[in-house]
């Protein structure tokens with residue numbers, strides 16, 4: 050594919066790849082405690098536990114409460130769970146239906162053997178009208194979960210003497226809660242930083258949730274989330290794309306008994322499946338980009354003090370002036386996740402590297418390198434994103450079904466040209482919060 054024009058590339062992508070295996074939605078098989086996958090993404094870890102924490106911490110934490118209002122637009126059987134970490138000492142904490150915190154203790158099982166939490170932690174959400182939930186004190190690194198049905202949470206002891214609360218995982222088809230329609234917003238409420246909440250599709254799309262934060266003087270911030278039937282629409286579009294390019298986009302759909310519960314981001318899918326079928330998806334494009342920037346330089350606009358820097362390919366290596374690390378060709382998984390291979394970053398990196406990694410990875414996901422003007426990154430407007438294949442088609446279709454364009458669909462979705470007013474951040478925050486309103490099952494006005 051070296052040296053082909055963008056038109057030839059688009060044509061080649063359209064005609065030369067014969068659909069391979071007929072993929073299908075991934076079938077979920079909800080399991081039990083022994084099927085849990087315990088990793089950093091879905092655990093809240095602590096050392097202080099149980100009643101000792103409950104006695105001292107809640108009283109000290111804060112003298113104010115925060116109101117969450119929930120509008121149910123999906124129907125009966127919805128429950129809410131608030132699961133986080135105590136800002137004073139870091140003990141895991143879960144809100145009870147009486148709006149006091151439950152501090153789980155380490156399980157009585159052996160090290161590494163999860164035990165289900167049997168305390169009643171499901172806060173029922175009314176079928177219609179508004180449900181008010183009171184958060185009685187500050188909470189860190191929390192998720193506010195919503196589920197049509199009940200979720201299962203576990204505790205497990207680790208070898209170092211600490212323990213974890215294990216939450217449901219979207220990327221484990223055997224998670225005990227896999228057969229339930231669920232979603233969550235990330236949430237924290239702290240003395241120093243106030244309320245922070247966000248909706249994000251970097252890992253998956255599930256039960257649509259929307260946010261509206263009102264502050265004490267009536268200012269409102271919103272991130273309305275996805276359309277009510279976004280999960281089936283995203284899945285339909287991915288299934289159509291699989292028929293076009295032969296890649297297993299349809300396998301990102303996670304279904305049970307014919308109902309799609311969630312759609313996984315391609316990085317999360319690849320991480321959990323070493324023969325996912327996506328391995329060579331970006332290979333030709335990466336070769337083309339590398340070949341292109343051998344002869345003509347690529348300009349990275351750092352949008353920071355280093356200004357514009359020039360990058361060129363020599364051999365198989367891309368290097369940028371002032372960068373402390375050169376770039377090998379990224380794999381497809383590196384591109385979808387933006388955090389492995391050449392896209393690893395560390396706090397000691399130069400400003401050039403910290404700016405170049407997000408900009409390079411965003412340009413791969415959006416396929417903007419070989420467009421007119423793509424030799425300056427970022428510079429092209431949103432209307433040019435995802436206009437040629439291959440691209441991160443999941444990200445493309447997730448954005449299509451966002452009510453107000455809010456919510457990142459890959460990790461560096463915040464890269465945009467200077468002067469643009471594009472901002473896909475699904476975050477709402479305030480130092481002076483009054484009410485955080487959450488819609489479940491799609492926005493109220495749609």
Ligand SMILES: *[C@@H]1O[C@H](CO)[C@@H](O)[C@H](O)[C@H]1NC(C)=O
Nearest residue numbers: 079080081082083084163164
């Ligand atoms: C989990 O399910 C398997 C069968 O799928 C069963 O053999 C096992 O005993 C169950 N474990 C627990 C802890 O319930």
Ligand SMILES: *[C@@H]1O[C@H](CO)[C@@H](O)[C@H](O)[C@H]1NC(C)=O
Nearest residue numbers: 087088089092093094207213
């Ligand atoms: C919590 O501890 C478990 C077991 O030691 C570990 O696998 C997991 O990565 C930790 N979670 C976080 C968020 O650090």
Ligand SMILES: *[C@@H]1O[C@H](CO)[C@@H](O)[C@H](O)[C@H]1NC(C)=O
Nearest residue numbers: 109110111112113114115240
């Ligand atoms: C909470 O305590 C602080 C400091 O003691 C005080 O300034 C504030 O008014 C109190 N808030 C409420 C709602 O009582």
Ligand SMILES: *[C@@H]1O[C@H](CO)[C@@H](O)[C@H](O)[C@H]1NC(C)=O
Nearest residue numbers: 227228229230305306307308
């Ligand atoms: C799927 O079908 C099985 C077998 O009929 C049933 O036990 C299970 O509850 C169903 N699950 C869902 C989520 O509908």
Ligand SMILES: *[C@@H]1O[C@H](CO)[C@@H](O)[C@H](O)[C@H]1NC(C)=O
Nearest residue numbers: 190235236237247249251457
């Ligand atoms: C959402 O907020 C959490 C912290 O609560 C943060 O870790 C995460 O990166 C945020 N996601 C996005 C896409 O901004």
Ligand SMILES: *[C@@H]1O[C@H](CO)[C@@H](O)[C@H](O)[C@H]1NC(C)=O
Nearest residue numbers: 264265266267268269480481
């Ligand atoms: C509330 O939000 C509005 C609009 O963003 C802002 O102008 C105002 O300063 C905020 N009020 C407080 C108390 O933070």
Ligand SMILES: *[C@@H]1O[C@H](CO)[C@@H](O)[C@H](O)[C@H]1NC(C)=O
Nearest residue numbers: 072297300322323324325326
């Ligand atoms: C991995 O993905 C392929 C399709 O892309 C699928 O056929 C296969 O069953 C998956 N394997 C596992 C273990 O999920």
Ligand SMILES: *[C@@H]1O[C@H](CO)[C@@H](O)[C@H](O)[C@H]1NC(C)=O
Nearest residue numbers: 052055340341344419420421
């Ligand atoms: C690089 O891409 C640009 C824009 O598509 C194109 O004009 C140019 O001919 C390409 N150069 C090479 C060497 O492929």
Ligand SMILES: *[C@@H]1O[C@H](CO)[C@@H](O)[C@H](O)[C@H]1NC(C)=O
Nearest residue numbers: 348349350355356357425428
């Ligand atoms: C970087 O280059 C772009 C495109 O040539 C230009 O619009 C921008 O002003 C430049 N930035 C700086 C800081 O020179």
Ligand SMILES: *[C@@H]1O[C@H](CO)[C@@H](O)[C@H](O)[C@H]1NC(C)=O
Nearest residue numbers: 363366367368372373374375
């Ligand atoms: C990057 O590659 C260039 C060209 O091969 C080389 O001169 C430079 O030393 C390399 N930089 C680093 C940080 O490895």
Ligand SMILES: *[C@@H]1O[C@H](CO)[C@@H](O)[C@H](O)[C@H]1NC(C)=O
Nearest residue numbers: 270472473474475476477478
């Ligand atoms: C995008 O919006 C978020 C949330 O309102 C804000 O924190 C962030 O600074 C904005 N980014 C830009 C580049 O304006």
